[in-house]
């Protein structure tokens with residue numbers, strides 16, 4: 001072999017070796033380290049993020065569908081413990097017990113605190129067994145309101161049966177705007193007039209209803225305009241019954257911006273204007 005022939009053979013050998021190296025990653029028999037594929041991630045997360053959809057005997061089913069080499073990931077191994085029905089039940093019981101503790105007038109739906117006797121600055125005022133109500137049927141009052149239990153129960157019944165259903169689509173309603181509650185004063189603050197039911201803890205004034213998204217439906221703006229008009233008339237009418245006296249914007253100029261609700265009864269029945 002001459003010098004030229006020797007170079008051809010050496011060059012061919014070098015070229016072949018270089019090409020073989022370039023193709024190595026695709027053709028190598030050694031598997032590459034790949035990032036975890038979606039299938040692996042799915043297997044690992046299904047039992048943890050959808051615990052409530054598990055069949056009655058999770059382990060048996062899980063083993064059947066899981067590849068043999070996959071680690072056994074079940075509720076027992078989950079790092080985020082889920083709520084089992086029993087724990088959930090205990091939590092509800094605990095919440096109920098807490099609510100019962102902070103309820104007044106023997107009704108779990110009426111939240112607040114008992115304040116006992118409230119003395120008025122004059123003899124005609126005051127409440128014998130007063131309560132300070134913070135919420136009724138889950139709807140909070142814009143401020144703690146003092147009244148007697150008869151009035152607290154009437155308020156709760158009205159909110160439960162009329163206010164919540166009326167604003168169900170628009171709301172839900174989350175707060176009652178309280179314009180007045182207990183106050184030792186005369187009717188409509190007029191000199192020489194009789195003591196108001198507010199002075200006896202039997203009245204509450206509501207000027208608006210706040211929805212969950214923050215929207216406020218006020219008696220002043222909504223009484224003569226839709227869409228609030230229809231709903232306000234409905235809640236005003238619904239108060240007649242639980243309360244003995246209901247006064248709204250149609251009654252007089254003193255009530256153009258609120259509903260006056262009180263539990264004083266008239267011999268001829270309820271008085272609603």
Ligand SMILES: [Zn+2]
Pocket residue numbers: 180198203204205259260261
């Ligand atoms: Zn009033």
